[in-house]
Amino acid sequence: MxxxxxxxxxxxxxxxxxxxxxxxxxxxxxxxxxxxxxxxxxxxxxxxxxxxxxxxxxxxxxxxxxxxxxxxxxxxxxxxxxxxFLDPEVGEIRLGFPHSLGIHVVPQVVAEFRKLHPNVKFRFRQGMYPSLIRDIVDAEVDIAFISPYPEKSDQVTGEVVLTEELFAILPETHKLALKDSIMLSELKEDTFVLFSSGYSLRPIVWDACREAGFTPKIGFEGEEAGTIRGLVAAGMGVSLLPKMAMYETSSMMPAVVKISEPHVTRTIGIIRRTGEKMPLVVQMFHSFLLEFFKNQYQEQ
CATH class of the missing domain: 1.10.10.10 (Winged helix-like DNA-binding domain superfamily/Winged helix DNA-binding domain)
Structure with a gap:
């Protein structure tokens, strides 16, 4: 053959x-x-x-x-x-990431890395939680950001690099929009705008509402953070989003309010295949990411 x-x-x-x-x-x-x-x-x-x-x-x-x-x-x-091996500075990194990190985090880390290693190439692959796990296992990508970090998996390994707080986002006309903080239970009568099934933020918001003593009433669904923000700003409901989903601004922005109870967070991790040695250029990028998040994104 x-x-x-x-x-x-x-x-x-x-x-x-x-x-x-x-x-x-x-x-x-x-x-x-x-x-x-x-x-x-x-x-x-x-x-x-x-x-x-x-x-x-x-x-x-x-x-x-x-x-x-x-x-x-x-x-x-x-x-x-x-x-x-001959020259990792001209290698290629296949990077996977969820849509929510594509607005700010991924462009920022790649830009900073390329300042140090300008000849390294990147091949990007966006996906939802299950597809990112599958892409790692099937060797479609070398390394991936993922949220939440998978606590138990025989096929992937990695590190949590950030624990990020989620905030309530409300229409500016909402009665709670001017408060410094609220309890999540105060939104139990509101209609929620959530990510569609398969997106990792959806179960996080759902579980937080259940912890607060109610099941959220879903009025609208979206697949992008910008869509969620826009629908909330237009008065279609309320939602929860992490801070880094607020970096992008537009003419339609909701009010952002801290949630005092329960404390709602999501973990962001970096994963790779278990038991497989990463190429040198990927090792170089992995080390850079750990140092970058340690210095730039430490939780306050």
């Missing part, structure tokens, strides 16, 4: 078309077909079925695709690690 056969197979599987795969690979269609045929003969199975002008993976072909992609991915990482 040759590496070229795996490369051709993966490209055809992704495009579901031999001619298009050949065009991307800059080889003749007959060469791609010949290598796929040899691979099938060696394995003793059919990898593809014909579907009109396209091809479709057989069930066993789908199984083989996952393994072939893993092999090619490992080879790519091996080559990258060799280059980074």
């Amino acid at each position: 040759e590496l070229r056969q795996l490369e051709y197979f993966v490209r055809v599987a992704r495009l579901q078309h031999v001619t298009k795969a050949a065009e991307e690979l800059h080889v003749a269609q007959s060469a791609v077909s010949r290598q796929i045929h040899r691979l099938e003969e060696e394995l003793g199975i059919r990898l593809f079925m014909q579907r009109g002008r396209n091809v479709q993976l057989t069930p066993v072909g789908q199984l083989f695709l996952r393994r072939a992609e893993a092999v090619l991915g490992d080879l790519d990482r091996a080559v990258m690690e060799i280059h980074e």
Whole structure:
């Protein structure tokens, strides 16, 4: 079995078309077909079925695709690690993060890191909590910010770098908008604007309300901190957001009020795959992050 056969197979599987795969690979269609045929003969199975002008993976072909992609991915990482070993200053970091950290934190830390290491490249991947865990486990990213930090996991490891307080956000016309602080239970009759299911802040707010003795009445849902802020500012309800979600300003901003009881927080952590040595450039970035958060984002 040759590496070229795996490369051709993966490209055809992704495009579901031999001619298009050949065009991307800059080889003749007959060469791609010949290598796929040899691979099938060696394995003793059919990898593809014909579907009109396209091809479709057989069930066993789908199984083989996952393994072939893993092999090619490992080879790519091996080559990258060799280059980074020779010069980590020209390496690449694949960084995952939730949407809520993309407004301020990620741009800030990357900008500061690149002041010290200007030739390091970044590849970014945003996602919700479950997808960030999956991206780490599947080696789609090298390191990821996550919130809340997963306390128990055999597949990922890391550190909590920040514990951040959540504040109540209210329409400026709300009767409690001018208070210095409130108890969360004072909002039990209000309609809440929450993040959609799958976003980590939603269960944090939900659990805080339950701790305060009520179940929040959900009027609207959103997928971005800016959407939540805008809906609240427009009088559609109330919500809870962390301070770093308030950095961005617009003409529609809600009132921000401290919550005295219960004390609502979220943890922000950095995770990586358990038992796997990080490439040198990622180690360099990881050490930078720990020092950066220690100096810049210590909880007051």
